[in-house]
Amino acid sequence: MVVNMGIIGLGYWGPNAVRNLYANRRCFIKWCCDLRQERLDHIKEIYPAVQVTRDANVLFEDKDLDAIVISTPVSSHYTLVKQSLTKLKHVLVEKPISTESKLIEELIALAEDKKKVLMVDHTFLYSSPVKKMKELINQNYLGEIHTIDIQRLNLGIFQKDINVIWDLAPHDISILLHILEKKPISVMTFGDAHIQKLVEDSCYVYLNYSGGVTAHLHLSWLSPRKIRQFTVIGSEKMLFYDDVEPAEKIKIYDKGVSLKKEHGSPTHKYCDTFDEHVSYRLGDIFIPVLDLYEPLGSVCREFIGCIEELRKPLSDGSFGKEVVEIIEAAQTSLKAGGKKIYL
Numbered sequence: 168m169v170v171n172m173g174i175i176g177l178g179y180w181g182p183n184a185v186r187n188l189y190a191n192r193r194c195f196i197k198w199c200c201d202l203r204q205e206r207l208d209h210i211k212e213i214y215p216a217v218q219v220t221r222d223a224n225v226l227f228e229d230k231d232l233d234a235i236v237i238s239t240p241v242s243s244h245y246t247l248v249k250q251s252l253t254k255l256k257h258v259l260v261e262k263p264i265s266t267e268s269k270l271i272e273e274l275i276a277l278a279e280d281k282k283k284v285l286m287v288d289h290t291f292l293y294s295s296p297v298k299k300m301k302e303l304i305n306q307n308y309l310g311e312i313h314t315i316d317i318q319r320l321n322l323g324i325f326q327k328d329i330n331v332i333w334d335l336a337p338h339d340i341s342i343l344l345h346i347l348e349k350k351p352i353s354v355m356t357f358g359d360a361h362i363q364k365l366v367e368d369s370c371y372v373y374l375n376y377s378g379g380v381t382a383h384l385h386l387s388w389l390s391p392r393k394i395r396q397f398t399v400i401g402s403e404k405m406l407f408y409d410d411v412e413p414a415e416k417i418k419i420y421d422k423g424v425s426l427k428k429e430h431g432s433p434t435h436k437y438c439d440t441f442d443e444h445v446s447y448r449l450g451d452i453f454i455p456v457l458d459l460y461e462p463l464g465s466v467c468r469e470f471i472g473c474i475e476e477l478r479k480p481l482s483d484g485s486f487g488k489e490v491v492e493i494i495e496a497a498q499t500s501l502k503a504g505g506k507k508i509y510l
């Protein structure tokens with residue numbers, strides 16, 4: 168079976184999907200669609216055989232088209248996903264699926280009803296560093312997770328319809344949901360708009376999980392350097408993941424801290440008397456070998472596999488909705504000046 172595919176939205180990200188799908192023999196790109204003629208001309212120049220249109224209805228009405236990839240701005244996702252599912256197309260939609268979890272519920276029900284795949288492109292779930300982090304956490308290699316610190320900073324790209332949280336946090340919230348396998352209990356967010364009025368471009372999100380686990384995100388479009396870093400602090404080891412690093416993306420430090428009585432054995436978790444002191448463990452650094460590939464290629468393979476086998480993807484509509492629920496709470500906190508919001 169070859170899946171006939173259409174792609175809507177050929178701005179910054181869409182052409183990456185086109186490139187990956189074009190290279191995949193299990194699908195055929197039947198249509199590329201964008202409102203802007205210059206983006207269609209750009210695609211036509213690289214892939215002369217691909218049919219292009221400015222009208223998405225052409226894709227919805229094509230009875231031979233099996234699936235649609237939606238890579239348009241977030242505000243248009245809900246309508247385009249709904250139209251695609253209604254016309255019996257499988258859907259891969261960019262993150263976040265919507266900014267309203269109530270609307271996502273409707274799309275999930277529609278996909279169930281029409282027996283179609285609804286997948287959200289939470290790209291990092293399919294990347295080898297994130298798979299390795301999950302594997303190590305599941306094996307308890309890092310010990311008990313204390314805290315995770317995340318920085319996702321760059322100069323832009325400024326979005327017109329969403330703030331920096333809706334743009335960047337879907338990546339980190341989806342990774343946290345995937346590796347910790349639980350939602351936070353509460354969230355607090357602080358942020359500011361420096362360039363566009365009322366569009367926050369620099370934010371801090373604090374997440375509290377059960378078991379005393381915490382995570383902190385710094386998200387910004389106003390940084391001179393591109394930084395994509397994760398630091399996971401475990402009771403046994405510490406992991407540093409730098410996605411900008413070309414090869415050695417993950418480093419595991421055999422470093423740690425424990426509390427000891429003045430002349431005794433390790434004691435309980437918190438230091439409460441002066442006869443206890445902190446001892447530091449400084450061990451080796453381990454760099455796991457990662458199978459490096461383009462995660463979006465893996466996303467496309469998963470989407471096609473789900474269509475072929477009519478199964479649910481790892482990042483299905485329900486996963487996408489959980490991500491959005493957490494960001495909705497972060498957004499509520501931001502608007503309330505950093506108030507703690509319980510999920």
Ligand SMILES: NC(=O)c1ccc[n+]([C@@H]2O[C@H](COP(=O)([O-])OP(=O)(O)OC[C@H]3O[C@@H](n4cnc5c(N)ncnc54)[C@H](O)[C@@H]3O)[C@@H](O)[C@H]2O)c1
Pocket residue numbers: 175176177178179180181200201202203206221223238239240241243261262263288289290334
């Ligand atoms: N997974 C990732 O790592 C990743 C990275 C970047 C962007 N994204 C996501 O991709 C999506 C698109 O982002 P972008 O930066 O490419 O945006 P963009 O503004 O550069 O491109 C969007 C394109 O969609 C077109 N468009 C809008 N409405 C349309 C419609 N109704 N019919 C046809 N074309 C339409 C626009 O003309 C534009 O060319 C967003 O959801 C964003 O969050 C994901």
